[in-house]
Amino acid sequence: MPGRVRLKIPAMRGDDGFFEHVAETLAGCEPVQQLLINPSTASLLIQHGDSAFDGIADYAAASGLFIVSESVDAELPAAENLTVASWSSLGVAEFDQQLTRLSAGRVDLRSLLFLGFAGLTVHQAAKGNIMSPASTFFWRALDLLNSNNDNLFKTPR
Template identity: 35%
Template sequence: MPRTPTAYLSHAITGRARLKIPARRGDQAYFAVLAERLQRDCPGVRSVRVNPLTASVLIEHAEPLPPLGIFAAGTGLFLLEATPPPLPPVGPALRSAASALDRSVRRTAGGTWDLWTLLALVLLSLALVQVRRGTVLPPAVSLTWQALTALGLSHLMNSKNGANGGL
């Protein structure tokens, strides 16, 4: 028997509440049963809309908010938690991926280029495409400015950290 999924109150305003049930994302049968049971058995619920792709349940209700926790405990359809678990920080993962990409670019280019230099080249190429199309301001100028910023960062990081790069 599958484990009872955890639901989180995503938001609640006057007359509306949204639940998220991430463990059942994409499970159309589960959300159809849940919508039907909430509509039929939970006092104060006026309408229920579900989106299995986003694991979301939108509940339109009378005042006050229906006792969703009691309903959930009684039906076994979900366990209502006060707050969702914190999301993992994205910064370290991005830095790690950028460092790996930088090492790959350096290795492939024999140490003559780094990620920032490659980024500058891509941005300058895009700027030239914009100039050729006749859209100099603002796309070409913005892309050129961003390319020069990337080159400046490349120079700064390489001068601070030697040939090892700065990511």
């Protein structure tokens, strides 16, 4: 997709501090319109509109963040070697992004799931199924509100 670049930095996988530093630093780079980070998959998704990515790459290198390399890293899995779980995760994350974009940031997948579980709770409670289905749905809905789940559906890029 034009105006969008996905980068992997495998050496920094799981390093939340590094990716937060990258996000803070690239916030000062004018061509960057949106940046999504995922430390657990060591990835960055940079949306830059009509601006050339080369300027962003130069900014990142000058800031000491990373150097973009055109070579293929043999340690990275090829797309056809991704597991079903990885493909599913990418699909869910993409759906979450599109939902957020289409709703102008008002609804994301976590919000939609919360509302779904809340609705199922009311439905099951109205049918008299308080203990088993209703309480389980209610528990799942509350779990989605947990701040530890803020990045539950962020793109693993």
